[in-house]
Amino acid sequence: MSAIIEFSQVTKSFQSKGAPITALDGIDLSIEAGEIFGIIGYSGAGKSTLVRLINGLETATSGRIVVDGVEITALKERDLPPVRSRIGMIFQQFNLLRSRTIAGNVEFPLKVAGWPKAKRRERVAELLDFVGLLSRAYDHPEQLSGGQKQRVGIARALAVSPSVLLADEATSALDPETTQDVLELLKRTNREFGVTIVVITHEMDVIRSIADRVAVLDHGRLVETGTTFDVFAEPKADATKKFLKTVMRNRPDAATLAQLQREHPGRLVTAQVRDVAAFGDALEAANERGARGRIVFGGFERLQGQELGSVTLSFSGEDAAVQDAIDRLGAAARLEEVHA
Ligand SMILES: Nc1ncnc2c1ncn2[C@@H]1O[C@H](COP(=O)(O)OP(=O)(O)OP(=O)(O)O)[C@@H](O)[C@H]1O
Numbered sequence: 526m527s528a529i530i531e532f533s534q535v536t537k538s539f540q541s542k543g544a545p546i547t548a549l550d551g552i553d554l555s556i557e558a559g560e561i562f563g564i565i566g567y568s569g570a571g572k573s574t575l576v577r578l579i580n581g582l583e584t585a586t587s588g589r590i591v592v593d594g595v596e597i598t599a600l601k602e603r604d605l606p607p608v609r610s611r612i613g614m615i616f617q618q619f620n621l622l623r624s625r626t627i628a629g630n631v632e633f634p635l636k637v638a639g640w641p642k643a644k645r646r647e648r649v650a651e652l653l654d655f656v657g658l659l660s661r662a663y664d665h666p667e668q669l670s671g672g673q674k675q676r677v678g679i680a681r682a683l684a685v686s687p688s689v690l691l692a693d694e695a696t697s698a699l700d701p702e703t704t705q706d707v708l709e710l711l712k713r714t715n716r717e718f719g720v721t722i723v724v725i726t727h728e729m730d731v732i733r734s735i736a737d738r739v740a741v742l743d744h745g746r747l748v749e750t751g752t753t754f755d756v757f758a759e760p761k762a763d764a765t766k767k768f769l770k771t772v773m774r775n776r777p778d779a780a781t782l783a784q785l786q787r788e789h790p791g792r793l794v795t796a797q798v799r800d801v802a803a804f805g806d807a808l809e810a811a812n813e814r815g816a817r818g819r820i821v822f823g824g825f826e827r828l829q830g831q832e833l834g835s836v837t838l839s840f841s842g843e844d845a846a847v848q849d850a851i852d853r854l855g856a857a858a859r860l861e862e863v864h865a
C-alpha cells in the first residue's frame with residue numbers, strides 16, 4: 526500500500542479581526558490508496574478545513590500536503606484545477622443544481638471536462654445505473670428524497686473517475702436507514718472502482734459502518750489514529766472515549782452498575798473482550814472448577830469481521846474458586862473489578 530494523501534506538519538490559521546484562529550495544528554496524516562478513511566470530530570474541530578486543504582480550496586499556512594503524487598502546497602492557484610479533477614466531493618446538503626435534471630447534474634462535470642455529447646450520454650447512463658437511479662434520469666432534484674439526492678451527488682462526483690472521493694458529513698441530513706443505504710453505496714464504490722474515500726463525520730456509527738481506519742480530530746489536533754477495530758477496542762484519547770460512549774451500549778453506566786451490585790451480591794467484574802474463544806474457554810474452565818460465573822450485562826458485536834465485546838459478570842461460590850476464575854478470565858480479557 527502507498528499513501529495517496531499525505532500531510533506533514535500542516536497548520537492552518539485564519540486571520541480574523543482579533544487574534545488569528547488556528548483551525549488545524551501540526552497535522553501529520555497518511556491515507557493509503559484504496560482505503561476508506563474516517564475523520565471524526567466535534568463541531569469546530571477543523572474537519573471541513575482539513576477536507577478543503579485536500580482539494581486545494583484552502584491553502585495551508587505551513588506544512589506540506591501531497592495528493593496523488595502532487596505536492597499541492599507547492600502549486601500556484603492556476604495549477605490546481607487538474608489536481609481537483611482527480612478529487613470528487615459530496616456534501617451534506619447535496620449541492621445539486623435545481624434547474625437541471627438528474628442526468629443534467631451528473632453530466633455537468635463531463636461538460637466542464639470537454640467530453641463529446643455521445644460519450645457523455647453513455648457515461649451518465651452508466652453512472653445512474655450504478656447508483657440505481659436510471660429510471661429517474663429526467664426528474665428534477667426536488668422530486669427526489671434526500672437519500673436519492675445523495676446518490677445523484679455520488680454519481681456526479683464519480684463522473685470523471687476521481688482517485689479520491691471526499692465526503693463531508695454526507696449522511697448527516699439523512700435518517701438512520703437511508704444513512705446505511707448511502708454508506709453501502711460508498712462501500713460498493715470503493716470496492717468496484719478502488720476509489721480512496723475520506724469520510725468526515727461527527728457520528729461514531731458512521732465510522733463503525735464504513736471506515737477501515739479512523740483519525741480523531743480535537744480542537745485542530747489529531748489526537749488518535751488507528752484501525753477502526755483497535756480504536757473501538759482500546760480508545761486512548763479522551764475525545765475518542767467520549768465519542769465511543771454514544772455507541773457502546775455494552776458497557777453499563779454508573780446507575781446500571783449500582784443496580785447490578787444490589788442484585789448480585791458476589792464479586793462483580795467487567796471484561797473488555799477481544800478474543801471471544803479464549804474468553805469462552807476461560808469461563809467454562811472457571812465454572813468447571815466450582816465458581817459460578819454468569820454474564821449479567823453486555824454482549825458482543827462484530828466489527829470489521831472480528832468479534833468485540835464488553836460483558837459484566839457476577840461470581841458466586843468458594844472464595845478460592847472465584848479468585849481462580851477471575852485470574853483465568855484476566856488472562857483472556859481486560860478485567861476491572863466493580864467495587865461497591
Ligand atoms: N473561512 C474562515 N474564516 C475564519 N475562521 C474559519 C474559517 N473557516 C473555518 N474557520 C474556523 O476554523 C475552525 C474549524 O472550522 P471547520 O469548519 O473546519 O470545523 P468542522 O470540524 O468542520 O465543524 P462542523 O462539524 O461544525 O462542520 C472553527 O473555529 C471555525 O470557526
Ligand SMILES: [Mg+2]
Pocket residue numbers: 572573574
Ligand atoms: Mg464542517
